[in-house]
Amino acid sequence: MTALSQSSCEACRIGAPKVDEAEARELLTQIPDWSLIEVDGIRQLQRQYKFKNFVAAMAFANELADIAEAEGHHPGILVEWGKATVTWWSHSIKGLHRNDFVMAAKTDSLLGK
Numbered sequence: 116m117t118a119l120s121q122s123s124c125e126a127c128r129i130g131a132p133k134v135d136e137a138e139a140r141e142l143l144t145q146i147p148d149w150s151l152i153e154v155d156g157i158r159q160l161q162r163q164y165k166f167k168n169f170v171a172a173m174a175f176a177n178e179l180a181d182i183a184e185a186e187g188h189h190p191g192i193l194v195e196w197g198k199a200t201v202t203w204w205s206h207s208i209k210g211l212h213r214n215d216f217v218m219a220a221k222t223d224s225l226l227g228k
């Protein structure tokens with residue numbers, strides 16, 4: 116359980132500041148298993164989790180949906196047999212907000228890792 120995972124999402128509207136490179140690198144030290152990726156010019160955080168089968172991956176996705184709803188911040192989730200790929204970014208600012216790092220840490224906490 117990291118400090119980041121115990122934070123809450125703050126309001127993130129159009130015009131909210133994106134996390135800069137230095138801050139992104141610092142926050143990534145708290146979620147070392149996540150990768151910074153860029154899709155269509157939008158910076159995102161992504162991690163793949165392994166499960167024993169499809170049902171376990173789906174159960175994880177549903178738990179993640181619950182915390183996403185609670186925080187009002189929603190991930191991309193790709194569920195496949197034995198794995199789930201989670202992607203976080205902030206649609207409203209087309210990039211990374213601190214909220215995405217908070218949610219990545221909360222995603223890790225769901226699995227105790």
Ligand SMILES: C[C@H](O)[C@H](O)[C@H]1CNC2=NC(N)=NC(=O)C2=N1
Binds near residue numbers: 127189205207208
């Ligand atoms: C109205 C609603 O709160 C917003 O559209 C929220 C919903 N969930 C969201 N999730 C993500 N990842 N980015 C957003 O900008 C976003 N906006």
